[in-house]
Amino acid sequence: NAGVTQTPKFRVLKTGQSMTLLCAQDMNHEYMYWYRQDPGMGLRLIHYSVGEGTTAKGEVPDGYNVSRLKKQNFLLGLESAAPSQTSVYFCASTHPSRLATDTQYFGPGTRLTVL
């Protein structure tokens, strides 16, 4: 049971390049999330998904796209990377619950640098 894994762990991009971050979970969770963490700030929600085939915008969605084609995977795409997207990206997953009693399980993070 690996929990939540993220690929890659580190990446350096040039401005304008594209890339996809992969999040995978083996806990059969319905809900998945992508957050970014910038220095001096907490995590901010980019996009999330409440089930296979569904996605929704979070607090800071601009410049990102996501897809949830399989229940266990949640992909985060950057079509044209910008220096402002330099950050650490975290994926998380959890079970649905009426009052959110369940813990969000986080991946180890991906450090992305855009030059």
Added chain:
Amino acid sequence: AQTVTQSQPEMSVQEAETVTLSCTYDTSESDYYLFWYKQPPSRQMILVIRQEAYKQQNATENRFSVNFQKAAKSFSLKISDSQLGDAAMYFCAYNAGAQKLVFGQGTRLTINP
């Protein structure tokens, strides 16, 4: 929109002593959940403790406890008998529906031996 504020960017405490980290939040909801997460240098986000807003009793997990003041919208974390392994960034978080978390800015906790 819900917001979470941690007013202490940094805190330090002597090993074996007690420290309290502050958190305030803003919401118009009556049912919600609050969390404290720990982030060590490894960057892994680790759940420390959670509190259900409808429960009056403060949550406790071993050396970690909270002081939840619903009317004041305050949710502080107390760490007793501080240990070197407690050194980390601590984030307060609020559940904003669909289990989306809204995080505070974090407090960096240093433990002095």
